[in-house]
Amino acid sequence: MKYFTLKINTLAWGLSFAFLSAMLSCGNKETINNAVTMETMSKKDVTLSVIHSRKSVRNFITGKTVPRETLDTIVRAGMAAASAVNLQPWQFIVIDDRTVMDSLAAGLPYAKMLAHASAAIVVCGDSTVKAGELAFWEFDCSLASGNILLAVEAMGLGAVWTAVHPDTVRISTVRTMLHLPDNIIPLNVIPIGYPAGNDKPKDKYKPDKIHWNSY
């Protein structure tokens, strides 16, 4: 239980550190938002800029392909996430086939933007991977998803987490379409594409949510 609480408290830090290490290992020539490069910004500035400019993108420029190399870089950032006991209980289904994208769009009511996105990543957890008796896949895969969303932003692309787990109907829809075995649970579907430009980051800073030393 103590370990569980610790995981929640360190979620944001884990996400930031894992994301940063992934981006650094992916090559420092990568163009960051606003055409600023790693050479002209400090590590801190680059990381915070990406974190604060990330937003859910639901409107995409249609018909533009995201190269597989780029999708691989994005998944690599996902795999850099922290995970309980370093068990890495994730599996990633990367979709760039128009027919599969359109089938998912038709089957998932809250992921209609898949019809206009260029690609998608389905982040899945392996429910049989456990630390003792406890399964942490939801937390671990959420961290991996956070890294994916940040990597997408850093690469000038856009994405949005669309929920699958814990909705049993959506899980069943995705399981059938992607031929997932029973132990592999789809957490989300993340459509990825070139942003149309109308989705903006929200300022969510609320000082009244911060409690120093006690609630």
Ligand SMILES: Cc1cc2nc3c(=O)[nH]c(=O)nc-3n(C[C@H](O)[C@H](O)[C@H](O)COP(=O)(O)O)c2cc1C
């Ligand atoms: C667990 C989770 C489930 C979400 N499910 C959906 C969804 O099914 N469809 C969707 O369009 N957005 C979904 N979102 C995106 C949220 O609506 C979005 O993150 C939130 O409105 C804050 O906006 P921002 O991401 O631009 O900061 C989900 C986000 C999370 C973290």
